[in-house]
Structure formats: structure tokens, C-alpha cells
Amino acid sequence: MEYIKQRLSAIYRESDTVKIWPELKGKLVEAKETPYKERKQRWDEKDIVLITYSDQFQEEGQPTLATFEKVFDRYLADKFEIVHLLPFYPYSSDDGFSVVDYKKVNPIAGDWEDVDKLSKKTRIMFDYVCNHISAKSDWFTEYKKGNPEYSGFFTEMDPNVDLSSVTRPRSTPVLTRFKMEDGSEKHIWTTFSEDQIDLNFKNPKVLLRMIDILLFYIEQGAEYIRLDAVGFMWKEVGGTCIHLEKTHQIIKLFRDIVEEVAKGTVIITETNVPHKDNISYFGNGSDEAHMVYQFPLPPLVLYSINRGNGSALTEWAKNLQPAGENTTFFNFLASHDGIGLNPIRGIISEEEILDLVTDLKREGAKVNYKKNPDGTESPYEINVTYLDALNKLSDNDELRVKRFLTAHSILLSLQGVPAVYIQSILGSRNDYEGAVKTGMNRSINRQKYSLDKIETELEKSGSLRSRIYGELTDIIQIRKAEALFHPDVPMEILEKGEKVFALKRGNDPQKSLINIHNIANEPVDYKISGSFINIITGEEMAFDGSITLSPYQFLWLKAI
Structure with a gap:
């Protein structure tokens, strides 16, 4: 040791x-x-994570x-x-x-x-x-009492110290004032909120x-x-x-x-x-x-489908360096938090980020902001279910399903271990009532369900929730059965135009898998030749030059 x-x-x-x-x-x-x-x-390729409360x-x-x-x-x-x-x-x-x-x-x-x-x-x-x-924990309670066992457990700071250069994930102050049991006051470091007291390592x-x-x-x-x-x-x-x-x-x-x-x-x-x-x-x-979370992925996939242009996603993905022999990426699209914007700063211009935020707010999304060192505020995360983020309020369910499945096909195709949030597998929509009830924007994507209600809705044939659950879990099971999706299998990004995101898994032309995604709401021609099996449908497909992809169509083509 x-x-x-x-x-x-x-x-x-x-x-x-x-x-x-x-x-x-x-x-x-x-x-x-x-x-x-x-x-x-x-x-290995079977490792797919469910994120849930x-x-x-x-x-x-x-x-x-x-x-x-x-x-x-x-x-x-x-x-x-x-x-x-x-x-x-x-x-x-x-x-x-x-x-x-x-x-x-x-x-x-x-x-x-x-x-x-x-x-x-x-x-x-x-x-x-x-x-x-928590500020309600025994550790912090004993600290406020002056218990010597907890002396120095938290970071005390003179409020006059200049902390303007400290990175702020929230718009709240770095320090929070607390009254000790002896009547004195101390200012304690609280990165996230006055109820979340930073430990002093x-x-x-x-x-x-x-x-x-x-x-x-x-x-x-x-x-x-x-x-x-x-x-x-x-x-x-x-x-x-x-x-x-x-x-x-x-x-x-x-x-x-x-x-x-x-x-x-x-x-x-x-x-x-x-x-x-x-x-x-x-x-x-x-x-x-x-493993590290692949944080640019959720906003990049959202941005690409929202704009019908995958150039930024392709450029970012082709420059990803392999994680290494003993490491891999933890890929996800949605989680209990919002869709973070900081990870794409430097990949997408600030003007384009603000335009995306404006568009999504117009379609019902909420936004959380962070405080910058100069006192200004910038959007930090978009609060919305991933299903509603990808779609407009006026869209029909057919379009919603197509966009949603295309996004998750990208997630499941990339090198790494994929994780799917429970609200995504359930096809959940924005929970505005929950956000109002808690006063937190993030609650829009944290809805809880009674057992009777969720089982009834999942069993309701043809409903949006039932369709998304059924079709998404189908491709998850197909993914688990394909060894070319092993996180260690090499990935090559194929540059096939701005409306297509495509990649290949595997180096051997005779043992490789090509994953093609039309991320636009219009037909797109894709140049390809050879014989393949579409592992999603089991259909054998032969191409001699090109194929026309319908809006949001995706194919998983294994060479034969």
C-alpha cells in the first residue's frame, strides 16, 4: 500500500x-x-446505464x-x-x-x-x-456548536477577501453567513447554495x-x-x-x-x-x-438536430482522442440536471448558443444562469425534457418520435458506455406543474409517477410514451447484442455533408459497422456502395453509389 x-x-x-x-x-x-x-x-457492449431516482x-x-x-x-x-x-x-x-x-x-x-x-x-x-x-447535517450542526471534532471541516472566509475570480456555477454568492451557537457569525464557502456547505479537504x-x-x-x-x-x-x-x-x-x-x-x-x-x-x-x-461524462454531447446533438446541421457535431467528434486502454467515455443525452451549455463554449459561438436558448425558451424550455467574474450573467443550462428540447410545440408525435430516436441512435453508436435517463425511456414531456411546485427549473425534467399511472400509460398502445419506450428499448437491445459497439472498438467519424452524422465502428472493412443519421427534416442523399445487413431490421441491403435517407432516418449497417 x-x-x-x-x-x-x-x-x-x-x-x-x-x-x-x-x-x-x-x-x-x-x-x-x-x-x-x-x-x-x-x-463491454452490454453495459448500458439507466439513470433514475x-x-x-x-x-x-x-x-x-x-x-x-x-x-x-x-x-x-x-x-x-x-x-x-x-x-x-x-x-x-x-x-x-x-x-x-x-x-x-x-x-x-x-x-x-x-x-x-x-x-x-x-x-x-x-x-x-x-x-x-447539507447545512442540516449533523456534521455542520456540530460545527456550529463548536464541537472540536468538526473544527476546520468547512472553509471559513473573511467576506472582504476578493473572490471575484472564483468559478461560479450559480448566480448565488460564494460565501454564506451563518450564526454559530455562541452568537458569533462566520462566512462559509457554499459553491452551489446556502444549504450545500463545501467540505474543507x-x-x-x-x-x-x-x-x-x-x-x-x-x-x-x-x-x-x-x-x-x-x-x-x-x-x-x-x-x-x-x-x-x-x-x-x-x-x-x-x-x-x-x-x-x-x-x-x-x-x-x-x-x-x-x-x-x-x-x-x-x-x-x-x-x-x-470514465468521464461526455458533457458536450447533449447540447451538440440538440443543436445539430435543432438546426438540421451536424457540422459542429462532426468536427467535434472527429477530433475526439480515444479515451485510453483503461478508460472510456460515459455518454449521455439527458440527466436529472439541465442540458449544460458551458461544455460547448468554444465549440459553438456565443451568439449561436444565445440563439438556441432563445428558440428553446420560445418553445417552453426554462433556463438557469450563472454569474460571470464581471458581474454579468450567462445561460448555464437549459431545463427541459430531451424529448421536448428536440421538438416544437406544434410538432406531431410522429415527428417527435423520429427526432428522439435519431438522437438516441447517435448516443448508442458512439464509442463509450451509454447512459439513458429514466424520463427519456418513458418519453416524458415537460413537467411545468412540478417546476412551479418546487420553484426549481430543474423539476421540469424530474417528474415522479404512481405505479398504476406509469404502467397504464406504458401499456397504452400507440401513445407517445408507449411508442418511445418500445422503439427505444428495441434498439438498446440490438446494441447490446453487437460486439462492434464494445467501448474499446475504434471509431472513425465519416464526413458526409452537413445534414448527415455518420461514423464507422471497427477497422476491418469486412468486420465493421456504419451508422448513418439524417439529422435534417428533409431527404438527404448519402454516397455508399457495398453489401450490408441493417442490424436494426435484419434486412440485407446492397448499394451501388448512393441511398436517399428520409427525414431523420438512421441506419446501422454491418458489412457482409
Whole structure:
């Protein structure tokens, strides 16, 4: 374990390392002796992730995890190999991301036995909310009481210090004023909200406590661990306080620990930032995150279909460097958050981003803004279901289905592990009532359902929800059965004009797969020759020069 001690020395002074190493080593020795569920080593084409809340489906008198298990068994188990359960711990705000107690299950969801039951049927991703904790937590309550055990757990700051260069993901202030039990006042660092108190990782005791949480999650069956808002963990006054070297070292330490204790556990970093910064969390390809979220993908696919022009998507995708032998991309289109815009700044002009925002607001989307260092505000994310983002209010359901499936074909075709949000698989529309009820724009894409209602709607033949569920899950199952979709199989982007997004998986012409997408609302000619099988329909197809693609048509063509 000496290499873990060396990693610790890259974070703290030698005196601090010497002080905390015996305790950390003891935790690791104990963890290694704990019997864990056997973990899959690496990933393959079958690995498709479902993103969901633990209370997504509800029935009276039942813990929501038990109800989710019913829906999963009936509708989802053969489609998804991994379930990302968004924070299922007790919380005070932000639909789970303001954790009150890291080691408890929200009573509405059930208990650890319910989590264990689900983990016996599928692999589970836990959220590790490592940057901040709830202002209602025992940790912060004891800190305000002056309990010395929690001294230095949070970042205190003189409100007169210039923090204008600090990267702001929200329009709220960096510091929040809190009254201590002794009557004094302190200003505490709160990156996201006054209810989400940043942990102070400069204090080695904080790191030890959070490693204890990490090991606990592994013990409870987490096979994928998502590091939420991880880019903000380390603070240095006078800079941006994001992506700092000590932050990277802490993530590398987390990877060292999971590799030592439960090899096969996957670390995923959630950093909703421009692409260059995002992929820095791969480290050197073997010492930091196993996967990083592909954050430019959701806004780029949306922009391309909205404009009927895939030039920006093609240019971006062709310049993607392979993730590396021991890493891969975590691809997605929709999640519990909005569609982030920061990741495409520098790929698409600011004028075009603002035009897209204006168009989507006109069609019913909500928008969240961030504060810039000069005091101005810029759109940070679009809040909308992905189905409604792709379509106009006046569109018919036939067009909605076509656009939606084309977008998800792109998602499922790209190199990496794809993830599908529960609202997408359900074909959900904007939940305006939910947004009004909570006062949060993000609630527009977080609707919860009674078990009776969702089963009735999914079984209603010909409905928009039923069609999207059926047709999307069909192509998911086809994707899982095709070895050329393995994340390690090479990808080549084919430049075939602005109205087409096309790519090839595999280097061998006799063992390759061409995925073609017409992203425009008009027929497009595509030049192609040879004999193929369309693996979606099973139809053999021969081309001698070109094919005409109907609006939003896509083909998965395997060479024969």
C-alpha cells in the first residue's frame, strides 16, 4: 500500500501524512478483508446505464425502491446492465444532492436491505456527493456548536477577501453567513447554495471521513461510483478554485483505493465544464477516473438536430482522442440536471448558443444562469425534457418520435458506455406543474409517477410514451447484442455533408459497422456502395453509389 501513502504525500505536508497514514492504512486493511460482491472487470457492449431516482415510482404503503424494483423487473431488467440511483440518502434540498447523512437511506426509499435486493439483480452506481454536505447535517450542526471534532471541516472566509475570480456555477454568492451557537457569525464557502456547505479537504480529517464513506459505499454494493461536482473540492484564494492539482490528486487517491480494495469498481467524474478540462480527469489514462461524462454531447446533438446541421457535431467528434486502454467515455443525452451549455463554449459561438436558448425558451424550455467574474450573467443550462428540447410545440408525435430516436441512435453508436435517463425511456414531456411546485427549473425534467399511472400509460398502445419506450428499448437491445459497439472498438467519424452524422465502428472493412443519421427534416442523399445487413431490421441491403435517407432516418449497417 506504499503507493497510496505516496499519493497522500502529494496532497498534504509530510507531517500530516505521517499523522493520518496509520488510521487510513487500518481502514484499508479492514476493507480488503471484507467480502464484497464480485465485480465485473472493465466494460463491454452490454453495459448500458439507466439513470433514475430511487423514488421515481410510488405506490401507497411501499418503500419506493421496492416499487422501482417492480418496474425494473417488468420493463427494464433486460435492457440495462447498470442502474445509477441518484442520491437515495436523507437530504434537505436539490432533490438529494444536499445530503444530511451519507450512511442512511431516505426512509421513503426504504433501507439498505432494499438497496441490497436491487444490487443482486443489477449493478448499481452510487452518487458520492463529495464536495458538499447539507447545512442540516449533523456534521455542520456540530460545527456550529463548536464541537472540536468538526473544527476546520468547512472553509471559513473573511467576506472582504476578493473572490471575484472564483468559478461560479450559480448566480448565488460564494460565501454564506451563518450564526454559530455562541452568537458569533462566520462566512462559509457554499459553491452551489446556502444549504450545500463545501467540505474543507485541506483538513486531513475531512479526507479520512470521506474515505470512510467511499469504503462504506463499496461495502454496500456500489460497483460504479459517481463523484458529484468533484472539480470544486480544493480551494485556493486568488484563483478559479476549480480543477486544481490537489483535486486531481484526491481523485487519483480514490482510484488507488478502489483498485486496492475492490478492483472492478468504476470511478466516474462529473465535471460539467468545457471538453479540455473535462478529459483532464482521465489523468494519464490509468491513474484517475475510469470514465468521464461526455458533457458536450447533449447540447451538440440538440443543436445539430435543432438546426438540421451536424457540422459542429462532426468536427467535434472527429477530433475526439480515444479515451485510453483503461478508460472510456460515459455518454449521455439527458440527466436529472439541465442540458449544460458551458461544455460547448468554444465549440459553438456565443451568439449561436444565445440563439438556441432563445428558440428553446420560445418553445417552453426554462433556463438557469450563472454569474460571470464581471458581474454579468450567462445561460448555464437549459431545463427541459430531451424529448421536448428536440421538438416544437406544434410538432406531431410522429415527428417527435423520429427526432428522439435519431438522437438516441447517435448516443448508442458512439464509442463509450451509454447512459439513458429514466424520463427519456418513458418519453416524458415537460413537467411545468412540478417546476412551479418546487420553484426549481430543474423539476421540469424530474417528474415522479404512481405505479398504476406509469404502467397504464406504458401499456397504452400507440401513445407517445408507449411508442418511445418500445422503439427505444428495441434498439438498446440490438446494441447490446453487437460486439462492434464494445467501448474499446475504434471509431472513425465519416464526413458526409452537413445534414448527415455518420461514423464507422471497427477497422476491418469486412468486420465493421456504419451508422448513418439524417439529422435534417428533409431527404438527404448519402454516397455508399457495398453489401450490408441493417442490424436494426435484419434486412440485407446492397448499394451501388448512393441511398436517399428520409427525414431523420438512421441506419446501422454491418458489412457482409
